[in-house]
Amino acid sequence: MRNKTISLDIIGQMCPACLLLALKEINRNKGLLRSGKANLIVKTDHRDATRTIPGAASAMGYAVSVAKKETHYEIKIEQKNEDENT
Amino acid sequence: MKTKTLKGKSRRPDGYEKTLKENKLLHQYIRKKVNQLLTIMGTKPLNSRGLRDEGIIAIDPIGIISESFGQVLEHLKESNRQLRIARDHLQAVFDTAGVCISIVDRDLKILKCNEKQKELLAKNASGIMGRHCYRVYCGIDSPPLSCPAIETLETGRPVFIKEITKKGKVFQIVTSPLKNGDGTVEGVIEVSMDITEKKKAEDAMRHTEKLASIGQLAAGIAHELNTPLGNIIGYTKLVLQDQAIAQEQKTKLEVIAEQANVGSKIIRGLLDFSHQKKPVLEKFSLNTLIRRVADSLQDTFTAGNIRIIRSLERVPSLQADPNQIEQVIYNIIINAVHALEGRDGIIKIKSRTMKNEVEFSIQDNGPGIPKAHINRIFDPFFTTKPVGKGTGLGLSICTGIIQEHGGSIYVESAPGKGATFTVRLPYKPKTLCGG
Ligand SMILES: Nc1ncnc2c1ncn2[C@@H]1O[C@H](COP(=O)(O)OP(=O)(O)O)[C@@H](O)[C@H]1O
Ligand SMILES: [Mg+2]
Numbered sequence: 001m002r003n004k005t006i007s008l009d010i011i012g013q014m015c016p017a018c019l020l021l022a023l024k025e026i027n028r029n030k031g032l033l034r035s036g037k038a039n040l041i042v043k044t045d046h047r048d049a050t051r052t053i054p055g056a057a058s059a060m061g062y063a064v065s066v067a068k069k070e071t072h073y074e075i076k077i078e079q080k081n082e083d084e085n086t
Numbered sequence: 087m088k089t090k091t092l093k094g095k096s097r098r099p100d101g102y103e104k105t106l107k108e109n110k111l112l113h114q115y116i117r118k119k120v121n122q123l124l125t126i127m128g129t130k131p132l133n134s135r136g137l138r139d140e141g142i143i144a145i146d147p148i149g150i151i152s153e154s155f156g157q158v159l160e161h162l163k164e165s166n167r168q169l170r171i172a173r174d175h176l177q178a179v180f181d182t183a184g185v186c187i188s189i190v191d192r193d194l195k196i197l198k199c200n201e202k203q204k205e206l207l208a209k210n211a212s213g214i215m216g217r218h219c220y221r222v223y224c225g226i227d228s229p230p231l232s233c234p235a236i237e238t239l240e241t242g243r244p245v246f247i248k249e250i251t252k253k254g255k256v257f258q259i260v261t262s263p264l265k266n267g268d269g270t271v272e273g274v275i276e277v278s279m280d281i282t283e284k285k286k287a288e289d290a291m292r293h294t295e296k297l298a299s300i301g302q303l304a305a306g307i308a309h310e311l312n313t314p315l316g317n318i319i320g321y322t323k324l325v326l327q328d329q330a331i332a333q334e335q336k337t338k339l340e341v342i343a344e345q346a347n348v349g350s351k352i353i354r355g356l357l358d359f360s361h362q363k364k365p366v367l368e369k370f371s372l373n374t375l376i377r378r379v380a381d382s383l384q385d386t387f388t389a390g391n392i393r394i395i396r397s398l399e400r401v402p403s404l405q406a407d408p409n410q411i412e413q414v415i416y417n418i419i420i421n422a423v424h425a426l427e428g429r430d431g432i433i434k435i436k437s438r439t440m441k442n443e444v445e446f447s448i449q450d451n452g453p454g455i456p457k458a459h460i461n462r463i464f465d466p467f468f469t470t471k472p473v474g475k476g477t478g479l480g481l482s483i484c485t486g487i488i489q490e491h492g493g494s495i496y497v498e499s500a501p502g503k504g505a506t507f508t509v510r511l512p513y514k515p516k517t518l519c520g521g
Contacts, residue, residue, distance in 0.1 A: 016124050016129050016130055016131065016132045017132070017145075018129075019124070019127060019129045020124075020145060020147050020150050020151075023127075023150045023151065023153075023154045024150045026154070026157070027150060027153040027154060027157070030157065048129065048130070051128070052127065052128050052129040055127070055128045056127050056128070056154065059158045059161070060154060060157040060158050060160075060161050061157065061158075061160070061161030061164065061165070
């Protein structure tokens with residue numbers, strides 16, 4: 001992978017806080033994420049967060065994918081592919 | 087110090103209770119608003135167990151969410167911009183496509199159509215949108231029996247029509263179903279291509295091919311017939327020289343020879359038509375040629391009271407095949423004579439110089455050519471004359487000759503007003519080399 005991976009571990013966090021923490025991280029790295037220089041991986045064990053975080057992130061125009069690991073989920077947030085927009 | 091102050095209730099400054107109460111209200115307000123925002127973001131509200139009032143201020147959820155909304159808005163704006171560009175591109179494609187495109191709903195009412203569609207089939211129609219497509223495009227009050235759009239609506243499948251005539255134009259049509267998200271057919275996309283010109287060209291091509299094969303057949307037959315006819319004429323002449331033959335017999339033999347000659351002439355026409363020879367170019371004076379043909383014909387037709395008038399301007403000498411040009415002049419004058427049918431008539435022959443061409447015209451004051459015939463008189467075998475008098479090949483041979491010379495021939499006529507045939511020839515045809 002060419003771009004940098006920023007990791008956010010919110011395992012053990014409660015639901016609404018999960019979303020807020022993830023949003024905060026997205027906001028903070030907005031420039032890197034939007035330009036495709038970095039992607040963000042959010043680790044959470046909260047099932048609801050795998051719905052709310054992707055929902056919010058894609059409304060903000062990011063590409064989101066969720067992977068299930070053994071003990072947690074990994075939500076990957078990155079720049080949206082150009083041709084998906086046009 | 088702090089603990090002490092908290093313990094000693096009476097030592098609290100004035101207004102402390104009030105401030106505490108106000109702070110509480112403020113916290114409640116913030117929590118309520120944060121929860122509202124969180125609900126919009128699709129998550130559960132924060133309860134006081136999950137995050138205490140102090141924490142809610144520290145995390146700054148409103149700040150986070152508003153910044154996120156900023157990003158949502160940015161994304162929306164960008165998506166919108168791109169949608170608009172995509173729409174503009176599509177519209178441009180839609181409008182500049184060389185085919186007619188229309189979208190109709192389940193009732194065959196027009197929802198959208200492109201410029202080409204308007205131009206070809208709805209030129210003077212007002213308020214196209216919302217009207218039935220069969221009314222606007224086909225000019226009829228109910229859908230035609232085999233309407234491809236109806237078939238597509240019923241079957242959900244595209245329908246192709248190879249050829250259909252609408253308002254005097256020939257079209258090829260494809261109708262495809264317009265499906266909505268769940269796959270139901272909401273309407274039909276009609277795409278039609280104007281193939282009128284293509285069809286005309288194809289017809290002309292077929293016509294030419296037919297003529298070519300007729301020509302070949304005719305040439306074959308003519309060639310085979312020429313020899314026996316030649317023998318008939320030859321032997322008839324031989325027998326005629328025999329002194330012992332009675333006059334009565336001689337007259338009959340002369341008829342045989344004459345008729346054989348007529349046959350031979352027809353055959354020569356056919357041969358001329360089918361293998362038109364390449365012109366053999368020579369420098370000559372067109373006016374001199376016209377005078378010679380006109381004089382010889384004038385002698386033949388003075389009996390019929392036909393006058394040939396010449397009005398010849400100085401023209402540059404031609405580089406052309408004099409025999410072939412003579413044949414053209416001869417054919418046109420003979421046609422004029424036939425058209426005058428022995429009545430008193432005038433045939434006017436003019437010549438003049440055009441830009442790069444020499445022009446001559448032959449005008450008569452005969453009955454003229456009916457509108458229905460004017461496009462066909464140059465076709466081979468088109469004749470209005472009785473069998474034996476006309477073969478219908480004269481003008482088509484003329485056309486062939488003039489085209490070979492790189493020139494043009496056309497006719498102007500109105501019924502009752504005579505006919506004028508005009509021929510234009512380049513001084514020096516570039517495409518040909520002289521012989
Ligand atoms: N000057 C004319 N006036 C009226 N009709 C004419 C004239 N010239 C030609 N036509 C029409 O064009 C037809 C075709 O002429 P042409 O090709 O020379 O064949 P043909 O003379 O054997 O009929 C004629 O049969 C006649 O109907
Ligand atoms: Mg003729």
